[in-house]
Amino acid sequence: DTEVTQTPKHLVMGxxxxxxxxxxxxxxxxxxxxxxxxxxxPPELMFVYSYEKLSINESVPSRFSPECPNSSLLNLHLxxxxxxxxxxxxxxxxxxxxxVKLFFGSGTQLSVL
Amino acid sequence: GQQVMQIPQYQHxxxxxxxxxxxxxxxxxxxxxxxxxxPGGHPVFLIQLVKSGEVKKQKRLxxxxxxxKKNSSLHITATQTTDVGTYFCYYGGSQGNxxxxxxxxxxxxx
Numbered sequence: 001d002t003e004v005t006q007t008p009k010h011l012v013m014g015x016x017x018x019x020x021x022x023x024x025x026x027x028x029x030x031x032x033x034x035x036x037x038x039x040x041x042p043p044e045l046m047f048v049y050s051y052e053k054l055s056i057n058e059s060v061p062s063r064f065s066p067e068c069p070n071s072s073l074l075n076l077h078l079x080x081x082x083x084x085x086x087x088x089x090x091x092x093x094x095x096x097x098x099x100v101k102l103f104f105g106s107g108t109q110l111s112v113l
Numbered sequence: 114g115q116q117v118m119q120i121p122q123y124q125h126x127x128x129x130x131x132x133x134x135x136x137x138x139x140x141x142x143x144x145x146x147x148x149x150x151x152p153g154g155h156p157v158f159l160i161q162l163v164k165s166g167e168v169k170k171q172k173r174l175x176x177x178x179x180x181x182k183k184n185s186s187l188h189i190t191a192t193q194t195t196d197v198g199t200y201f202c203y204y205g206g207s208q209g210n211x212x213x214x215x216x217x218x219x220x221x222x223x
Binding site for chain 2 (some may be wrong): 040041042044045090099100101102103105106107
């Protein structure tokens with residue numbers, strides 16, 4: 001199994017809503033990532049978890065809250081988002097946290113109204 | 114600080130023509146990776162280059178890492194419509210973080 005599974009594929013939420021994005025991998029990878037990608041732009045790193053501990057937080061606003069319940073799961077909790085947060089949110093995993101091949105999920109397309 | 118430029122931003126080619134995208138860094142890179150993202154898709158790993166002067170081939174794709182490990186290129190010979198997408202280099206930044214280049218969007222006219 002070389003897949004990273006993300007749910008939901010699409011999400012529309014209001015600025016007062018609370019929602020969560022989910023990511024799962026069963027490749028035994030010990031690093032998991034959240035990226036944000038706006039249209040026609042490269043993915044931008046948000047968070048990295050290494051061995052279930054948050055190792056990189058790229059100064060992301062607190063309305064985004066990551067969680068790594070175990071080595072296979074990664075969540076991104078969303079609260080009080082702004083319309084400019086609308087983007088494709090990509091989860092990725094790798095065997096280690098730096099300098100190795102990333103496996104991406106197909107992403108969650110988020111629209112904030 | 115470290116600066117990495119990926120060029121060109123866009124490339125339109127006729128099917129059968131060659132295509133090259135470049136990533137150029139102001140500082141030495143420990144390694145560089147290349148990814149392809151099809152329209153509406155997610156990035157997919159193509160290759161990792163680690164050694165100075167390294168050249169790797171995958172069918173019609175040739176990847177190079179410069180002798181000084183500051184430059185890298187991806188060359189596609191005789192493009193096909195299946196090559197359409199955005200090609201990103203991916204490298205370690207000066208703060209230890211990992212950064213995607215801005216990407217080169219390739220369109221292929223049949």
